[in-house]
Amino acid sequence: MNAGDLSRIEDRLRRAYGDVLAAVQRDDARPEVALGSLPGRPSRGAGRPGGRHRWLVPAAAGTAVAAVAIVTALLVPSGAQRQAPPQRHGTLRATQAPATAGPMMAYVDGGRTSFGGLNSVIPVNLGTGRTLAPIKLRVTGGLIDELMSPNGRTLYVVTLGGPENSSPKTAPGEVLPIDTTTRTAGSPIRLGGGFPYGALMSPDGRTGYFLEQFQGVATVNFATNRPGPFITIRGALTFALTPDGKTLYVVTQDTLAGVPVSGPTLSTPTSASVIPVDTASMRALPPVTTRDDTGMGKIAVAPDGRTAYLLSFQQGITGQVLTPIDTRTNTALPPIMVSASVTDSSITISPDSRSAYLYTGPGIMAVDLTTRTVRWTVKLGSPIWSWNFPQGPSWQTQTVVSPDSRTVYTHGDNNGVYRVDAATGAELAPIRMGWLSSDIAFGPDGKLYDLSGGANGVPANRVPANGVPTISVFAVVTGFDPATGAVSPPISLPDVVATSWYIMMLSG
C-alpha cells in the first residue's frame, strides 16, 4: 500500500470513528435520568438499558451536552454600545466592542441542581469579584448558548426547553430573554423544533439566528421576541455571520444534502457544503461550490468582512485545506493547503484580517492570508480532550488573538494560558491562570478572561453547598491584564455546577 492509499484509508477511518463519537455525543444530550438517582460509586451493570449511568456525574450535568455549553459565561459591560456580530471560533463565542463605563459583568450558566432541577444564570460583578443572586430559569433542559443585546439590557439564553417540574427532557429549543436590570426571565420563545446548536445575533441586535442541527436556521425577531422565518438547510452543522450582518454562511454535512425537504426556503445542496443565506430576505442563496467532500468544515468570516474561510477536508489531499470565499460574489477562491491533522478543529482570524490561526492540538499553526502560506507552527503544552462536533473528540480549541493582532493565546493543560508572538511564533511565558482552562476570550475592557475549573494551576475541588458529594469542579473566572501582566484574584462560583468544560462568550 503506497503512502497515498495509506493516508486515504486512515482519513476514512478517522471520519468513521468521528461519526461514532458524534453519535454518542448526540445520544448523550438526550433525556436524562431523574435527579437524585445517581450512584455515588461505580457499580457493575450500571450501564444496562433502563437508564444510562452517570457515575460520579453531577445531576446538573444530566444532559452532559457534548459540544455545547454546560457552563456558559457572558461578559458584558453595562450600558454597552453597538457591538460587532459574534465571531465563532470553534467553541469560542466572543463579541468585541469598545469598553464603556460601568462594571464588567459575567453571566454564568449555573447548571441544574441549585433549584430543584431548574437551570439558572449567575451574575458576577467582575469589578468587585462578587456574585449576585442567581437568576432562576423555569426550564429543565440544558443550556446551549447565550447572546447579549447590544445595549447590554437583555441576555438571551438558548435552552433545550422542558417545563418546570418535569423530569429533564429534550424539548424543542427555546430562547429565554432575561432582563439584566431586574434579573428576571421573560416568556420563552420557541425555536424550530430541532436541536439548537449555536446562536448568532445581527449587529443591530434585532435578529437572532439559531442553528438547528441538520435542519437549518431558526430566526427570532428580538424587537418583538417572536419567532421569525425558519430557513431550511438540510445537514446544517455550523454557521458564521458577516460583520455587516447581511450574509449568513451555513456549512452543511453533504451526506444529508440532496434530501428533498419542504420549507419556506428550499435548499437541496448536492455537492457544495457552504450555503449563503441572505438575511434581508431570509432565503438561502445558491451554494458556494467548494471541493469539500465531507461537510465537516469550520467557517469563520474575517473581521473586514471581505472573505470567509472554510477549514475542511478535500478528497485526495492529506490534511485540511483553507478555502477562502469571496463574500461579495460568494465564490470559492483557490484553497490554501495546510497539513493540519484530522482532529484540528478551530480557525481564528486575526483582528487585522491578515492571519488565520488554526489550533493543531496541542499547538497553533499561523497562516498568512496575504501570502497564502503557513507562517509558523508551534507546539504548546499537553493536549486536553474536548468535544467538538462533528469531528468528535478534539483538543481544546480556543485560540484568541489580541486586539492588536500581535499576540496569540491558547490553552492546553493545567499550566494556564499559553502565549505566542504572532509575528515569529516564539512562545512567551505562559500566564498562570485557570486550571484545565476551558475558555478564554478578551473582554471589552481589554483583559483576557479565563473560565475554568480552578485558578493558578490549582483545581477548585470544593464540595457544594447542596451536599452532592461527587461534584468536583466549579467555575472560576480569572482575568489577565496584558498591559500590566497582572492576574486578577480568581472569582469562584460555588453555586455553579460545572462539569468538564465550559464555553465563554464575551460581549460588549
Place this chain on the structure above:
Amino acid sequence: MTEAVPASSPGGRVGAAAENRSEPVPSEATDRFVAELYERHRLALVSTALVLVGDRPTAEDVVQDAFAGLYRAVPRLASPDKALAYVRASVINGCRMVHRSRSRAMRLHSRFRQEGPPVWSAESAVLDREESRLALQAVARLRGRPREVLAPRYLLDMSDAEIAGALSVSKATVSSTASRALAALARDLREQS
C-alpha cells in the same frame, strides 16, 4: 497528561472490608480524581468500546467496569499519570472479554450479549453517513488484534507504544498489526465499492 493528584489521604476511607485487606483505600481525593477523569474521557472511551463491541449498553458497561477498576486501583498506581493509560487498557481488554464471552456456548446468559443491531449494521440508526458505515463494517470483519489496534490508534490517538502497553505486546507488533489491518481494510473497501 497530568491530572489532579489522587494521593491517598487518611480521611475518606470507604468501607471496612477494604481496610481489612490492608491495602490502599480510595479517598475523597480519589473520588474527585476519578470523577475528573471520567468526565473528561468517558465519551471517547464509550465510543471506542462501541466500535469494538457494537452496542451502546455493552460499551457503557465496559467503560463502567474500567472505571470501577480504576477507582480501586488508583491508590496503588505509581503515578496519577498512569491512570488514563490504565483505564484505556481496561477498556480495550474489557472489549476483548466481551468477544470471548459472546463466543461461549452460554452467551445467551452472558451479561455481554449483544443489545440490538451493531453500530455498523444497516439496521442501526447510529450512523448517518454510509461511508462511515461501510468503513466500520470492514473493520468489524477484521478479527482479533487487527481490529483492536485501530480504534485506540485513530479514535483515542494513542501511540503505538501506548497501545502496546495496553495489549501487552511489543510496539513492533502493534505497528505491523496496524499496517496489515489498514491494508486489509483498503482491499476490503475497494472490493465493496
